Amino acid sequence: MAHPAKEETIDLVKEIFSSYLKEHNQRQTPERFMVLEEIYRADGHFDADDIFFNMKEGGTRVSRATVYNTLDLLVECGLVQRQQFGKNQYHYERAYAYQQHDHIICKECGMVLEFCDPRIQEIKDMMEKIHEVNITGHSLHFFGVCKDQEACKERQEADEKEPSAA
Structure with a gap:
């Protein structure tokens, strides 16, 4: 439904x-x-x-x-x-x-995790006050490597096996 x-x-x-x-x-x-x-x-x-x-x-x-x-x-x-x-x-x-959210991206396999943390909104509000600006949006990306290396490697291999778009 x-x-x-x-x-x-x-x-x-x-x-x-x-x-x-x-x-x-x-x-x-x-x-x-x-x-x-x-x-x-x-x-x-x-x-x-x-x-x-x-x-x-x-x-x-x-x-x-x-x-x-x-x-x-x-x-x-x-x-x-x-x-x-x-x-x-x-x-x-x-x-x-x-809702606004941000991203954690694995540099090895490209997996993207979304997260939302209310403290980011607090930082935005504070920056607006301090710098006297009107912030209309933001983009935050953390880059790292998966802790589960086996799953990461499997995702990389699966990605390599996908046929390229013609």
Whole structure:
């Protein structure tokens, strides 16, 4: 059963996206809205190929280019955040109506852990006061190496075995 709050959020982000597309003279295609919906139904981080393959598996006909282009538009209008976790590794996540959180990233296998600590909000508030600025967002990444080296190695090997996107 669908969660009512999640459905309300999806309806709202569709309206925001629709307004953005109109304002910027962009076409409002059903595929763009399907990409948006896929993102807001997913949990956590994902890359463009995750979205493409999930939609394909679900029977939605959408091109990889449409997914990439739609992600760019969603980042521009503030509905999706793009994070860089490595040289060419971009992950995306929902940006509307979700609590701010930060990341711990393994430098070996690339695993991303999310965390939220209220003390970070306290630091932000203090920095605003001290420096007389209005902070509108932040990004915090801790980098390290998994303590469970066996699991880390397995994730690296699994990542290497994945076929590269054509």
